[in-house]
Amino acid sequence: MRRTKRHTFLGILSIGGFPDIDILIDNKKLIRKLYDKGMCNAFGYPTSIKRLLYKPIEDIIVYGNQVLRGLINNNQGCRNYYDMHRIQYIIQYSIAYTIARKYDISLKKVFRKYHSQLIYSYTNDKGQGKTIRLALYHSFKRDKIFFPQWLNKIKQSVEYKYKDTNPLKRNCYICGNPHQHIMFHRKKISLLRMPYSHIIKEMIRINRRQICLCQECFTKVSQNLLEYNQITKRKLT
Template identity: 45%
Template sequence: MKQRIKEFLKNNLCLRLSDEKTKITHAADKNVVFLGYIIRKGYGNHNRFKCDPFDPTLRIYMNVEGILKKLRENGMCIANDYPVGIARLLREPPEEIIRYGNQVLRGLLTQQRGCYNFFKGGHIQYIVQFSIAKTLARKFDISLKKIFARYGKSLSVNYENAKGYTRSISLALYKSFSRQKSFFATVKSAITSFHLPSYSLVNPLTRACYICGNPHLHVSMYHRQTKKKLIKPYPPIVTVMLTINRRQIPLCNHCFANIETNRFHLNQLSR
């Protein structure tokens, strides 16, 4: 069974299975922790429903304890999951504090929307929301109540960006923690329809010259700058490279020298 799984991961998902870290266990008796998820057969003994030994369904659960551990390590809550302010962010502007909260929310909950216990994500969001609010309260030395009165429940902050435009940012709070039943099915369909890109193993320095087409001479790659760094009027070779959307082309030594001395006209290169 382990060998079959190894072949499936390699051939279908392009993943490598580690023999040292992989074990075969019974999902109805023990939780299987994989990529931040908990995979379990049936409801198990961790749910309010009685365990059904004849339930063959594999269910994916959110690893709540693992997420809470990450929040404690990030300084967003203490041992009893009580949210606290983040001391290292006190010198940051309010918009950066809000942006950090969004990064944490998306990183912890976005990929959990298909889990059977996604309803527990409300507790995770509560910790992040109040941790960011307490960080702002400590920064401005005001009460938590005044923070929510000033910025609202979603902690919406107006600021001016580097270009002088007024922007607004707020916490991307989830309105519902109902499980999205089609979430993992959508991910699976995206994987099965994915095709690996084909790579060319041919050394570009062995290609034919782009101008004269002579395949028997040694070629070198001619590079151009990015378009925003180019100065108009463009040289003929740069105009051609922009037309074919190339940053580099192979040229033989003779054509390379002619390009460097600007001996080619645009009509010659276009042909």
């Protein structure tokens, strides 16, 4: 029997008005990708990800979701899509092994505490409670029209709309003057020295690296002649 080369185009049949594009997943290639990412050994057995051991659990799970979606989503139309359960297994257990090694506990305790989906609740930098989990797929049933629909989308004509976002066409941030614009830039926070000038304080507050000013306001803020309330109580136009 003639063997078919993996991950190559095999043929087209018409099914339900859509061409059936027959493609096979190259499982060995996907496992090599996971091996390169440190998620398994050369034989496809899950391992902990050493470079993520110092990361918080939420970041470890986020990374697992990125790899999981990246490898699985784009193969939904492949004939052997059911083989992706092994890829998911490797990613799932690799993340679990990483958490287990991070806290020096057994894999059994990890699944007992965080369940099979590795559900983890935490508080973010803004003090908000968040919950994250591994986005496991419950079914690996092939979607026969996945690739045909994708082909139809890329064949459609696209209308590009140009949007003018020139910051120099904005009004002055402080006084609202629509003329004589100059961009005022600040350095990264790590490169700034204390105490900050009033304009730098405001730019940090609104999370901007540059703002549009008129010539007069630019001169004043450069010499730190404006009080902070004069900058924040700007004219809105």
